[in-house]
Amino acid sequence: MKLIVNSEGVYLSKVGECFCLKKDGQKQEISAKKVEQILITTSTALTTDAIELAVENNIDIVFLKKYGQPFARVWHSKMGSISTIRKKQLELEENIMGTTLIKEFLTQKMNNQIDHLNVLASNRRDERKLIIKEAVEKIKNQVNNIESIENTTKIKDIRSSIQGYEGTASRVYFKMLSELMPEKYKFNGRSKNPAKDEFNCMLNYGYGIMYSNVEMACIIAGLDPYIGIMHVDNYNRQALVFDLIEMYRVYIDKIVFKLFSTKQVKSEHFDEVEGGFYLNKSGKEILIGEYNKYMESKTKYKGRNIELQNIIQFDCHNIANRILKGAE
Template identity: 40%
Template sequence: MDLILTTFGTYLHRSGELFLIKIDNTTQEISSRKVRSILITIGASLSTDAIELAIEKNIDLIFLDKFGDPYGRIWHGKLGSTTAIRRQQLRIADTEAGFQLALAWMVRKIDNQLDYLDSARQKRTRLSSSLTESIEKLTESRNKIAALSGTLAEMRSTIFQLEMKAAKLYWQTINLLLPESYRFEQRSRRPAQDEFNCLLNYAYGVLYGVVERSCVLAGLDPYVGFIHTDDYNKQSFVFDLIECYRIWADESVVNLFANRQIKQNLFDKLHNGLTLNQDGKAVLLNSLVNFLDEKIHYNRRQVQRREIVQLDCHHIANQLIDKNQ
């Protein structure tokens, strides 16, 4: 399970092999054997004993800011697997091999979007015409991206233009799936300008944490990307790879609106946008965690969605090792 601390004033500490969660005058005991990760939002505190227990049990602690972006984490200090993986990752980063690898992830993202829109078309027949038109146009963009070749230096401008065009069309189409009162003008971040983007940004932040963890456990360097630039302290590889899994956040958030779980009282107004409040974070995180824990068919196996990220990372690491031999 993921232990999620969203209540202001929460104190996490330890008693033997148990985590103790204290909120005001109530204390809850949770066995460390049941915990996979601990997500901590603003306003919570924890003891060094709790941190020690988490490290002993290989439980990573992830700290999220008010927008849902991870700003820090604590876990064991040993990198996964062999350094040969990271050397090869760095070696191919600026080559066509690296570019094609990341390009495949971008194509996979659009394939996921196409599958989702096709599923929505079957369920929402009144939108069939609009969704069909969007699917056809998005397929054209997908095919153009898939046909690219060369290195990132040669194709950077082209790929980002195509990706932006596809993204604009996709979000315009997602907008049709939302209740009219919650439709948005465009994607917005830090802070979001509307309820949908507020939820989506927070969901992406949680997903970043899942992808980063899987990268490190597989021996991949989160900071050596193939398409996103290697700016100082920027996890560019995570930004590359997360493209494969963004659809899970998209679908989870759209489902919240479709199931009428979103109310105005889940948000706090900022002077320049919106942020999720304590209740809003609880609603989103409960839905997203359940969605990530759901088992689906993948490569002839039934696995949790979050496990797919780890399987993919190990596959990528093995590919890099094979290229190095």
């Protein structure tokens, strides 16, 4: 389970082999053996004993900003694998594997978008079914554009082109999602922090949680989250996380779209701030609850029956092995 501290003023400490949460005279103890990650989303007091218990049990502690982006984490000091992997990561911009991997990441993202839209089309019997199919064809065109790029091309030479294809597909995709939303919550494209609308507000917070999971999977697999391929390296920027997350954004898209389309989202889940919206405590609770339930569901993936939350780790280990071997 993920231990989520979402109430301001919680005191998190250690009692035996359990995490103890105290607030306003109430206390709850949770065995460390049941916890895989701790997410802290608001002002919290945290003891060093609790941190030590987390480290001893390979539980990372992630601190999230109010818009959902992780700004810090506590994790043990051991790297997940040998330094050879990280050395070979530095070479990906100059060899064909870098191009091969990015093509795979982005075509997977677009095919996920296509699958999502196709499911939404199958549930409709009005003129929107045709409009969805037209959007799907436009995204397929961008998939074809990416697949047509020669693997012999270095990623640094086609970075702007491939990002253009991905951007075009995303605009088509989100425009279609907006068309399918309840009238009250239709939106005009993607917007970030602060989001200009409620849908993007919840989407951004969900992506923030996903960022932390991808970073953790990288560390465990021995990948350096700061050495990117398509995203340019920058100080204090987890460039590889930005590359990898493209394959998993659809998980958040599906969760958030379902919450809105089934009318589980209410206006009181958001606070208006200057320039947009902020997901408040009640909004975070409904999103995180649905996220945990969805990620624990199982699916058939590359010949395995696997929980969605384990797919990221499975992929990161596979990518690390490919990079280490230097083979496609």
